[in-house]
Amino acid sequence: MTDHGNGADDAIGGPMRHIPVMLSEVLAHLGAEQGRAILDGTFGAGGYSRAILGTGATVIALDRDPSAIAGGQGLLAEYPDRFSLHHTNFGKLDNFAPEGGLDGVVLDIGVSSMQIDEADRGFSFQRNGPLDMRMSGAGVSAADVVNRAKVNDLIRIFSFLGEERQAGRIAHAIDKKRLDKPFETTRDLAGLIEIVTPRKMTDKIHPATRVFQALRVFVNNELGELVSALFAAERALKPGGRLVVVTFHSLEDRIAKRFFADRAGKASGSRHLPEIAAAPVIFKPEPKQAVQASEAEAEVNPRARSAKLRCGVRTEAKAGKPDASIFDLPQLADIERLRG
Missing domain, CATH: 3.40.50.150 (Vaccinia Virus protein VP39)
Incomplete structure (x- = not known):
């Protein structure tokens, strides 16, 4: 997807x-x-x-x-x-x-x-900004989901809404990292994903693409x-x-x-x-x-x-x-x- x-x-x-x-x-x-x-x-x-x-x-x-x-x-x-x-x-x-x-x-x-182009909206991980992604500006943000959701729930979100094959590995890495410091920016999350699932020469997309997509789809229902x-x-x-x-x-x-x-x-x-x-x-x-x-x-x-x-x-x-x-x-x- x-x-x-x-x-x-x-x-x-x-x-x-x-x-x-x-x-x-x-x-x-x-x-x-x-x-x-x-x-x-x-x-x-x-x-x-x-x-x-x-x-x-x-x-x-x-x-x-x-x-x-x-x-x-x-x-x-x-x-x-x-x-x-x-x-x-x-x-x-x-x-x-x-x-x-x-x-x-x-x-x-x-x-x-235009939403992607605005760094403060948090849709783009190549534009460092708050981990937000809310189209309406109200409700639960992507940061709320990443920092508070249970590991199994993160796996469901990443695997279904993003079709991310490494959903389990990424979710567990997030859980471990957030114990030390909450995720606040798009680069915080993208940086971790780059370490957990490094990009291969054959990959057509950035390793964080599917996770960001899944979070955006979830946050905005x-x-x-x-x-x-x-x-x-x-x-x-x-x-x-x-x-x-x-x-x-x-x-x-x-x-x-x-x-x-x-x-x-x-x-x-x-x-x-x-x-x-x-x-x-x-x-x-x-x-x-x-x-x-x-x-x-x-x-x-x-x-x-x-x-x-x-x-x-x-x-x-x-x-x-x-x-x-x-x-x-x-x-x-x-x-x-x-x-x-």
Whole structure:
């Protein structure tokens, strides 16, 4: 599982200009045009919102990061009649749907380049700063997790959310080190990981990449928020409305893929069991397979290398039950319990 859209070390390296990933593909699958209401659940630096406004559509944008809200004030002034910006998690997006529903929802999952570029946010281990990683600036920080979580819980977080094969070795090293001195900065943690799992010549990513990713996903409840946002979009979209999800690592894409498969009425039961009634089709996947960025875009924009776009068109069927078991990821429940 690679880090959010920046392809290995690009996610934690030097400053980069924010370029919206797969912008043309997003616009095409959203079907944005004049008179339509589109919700951008991950405003960030505003790349998608600005492009959607350029089609003549009305845009409702959300972001939990106060910095993103502050950065969007210029766009608010530019489009006072067709643009609104709200400080909230996208898991609550159905609270912002107009009467009659939305024509489109776009979700670009993960951390943005501008968050990585700010050392005091603690997302990047190549930019020494507080071990924070909170997108909203509130709640439990990465330092809290590293310094207080039980060893077995750290192993669960690193292995599931980061797919880190050395999770046990790293967690035990953290436990030993924090007895002497708490972890305070990104370099404190990255430095230890570099010692415990030194980089090999064949390694494509820094040894701390997966641990930092796992901590960021845990601290911000990114997978739980994605699950909530998918069900919220289902409730908020009108018949014919389109849900576009851009993901950057395997767990995110697995959740989006299984959501669309389940909502397309595809049962995963055994052929040996009695036949059951077909589930209602709530979304029609269009296209059926994930869309990936072109080679040309990936070459120009490293964030696009691991990006996958999935889209579904809402039918007239009633919204289904928000049942997380459809994702077949029991580890999600374990992570939720750890979050308390």
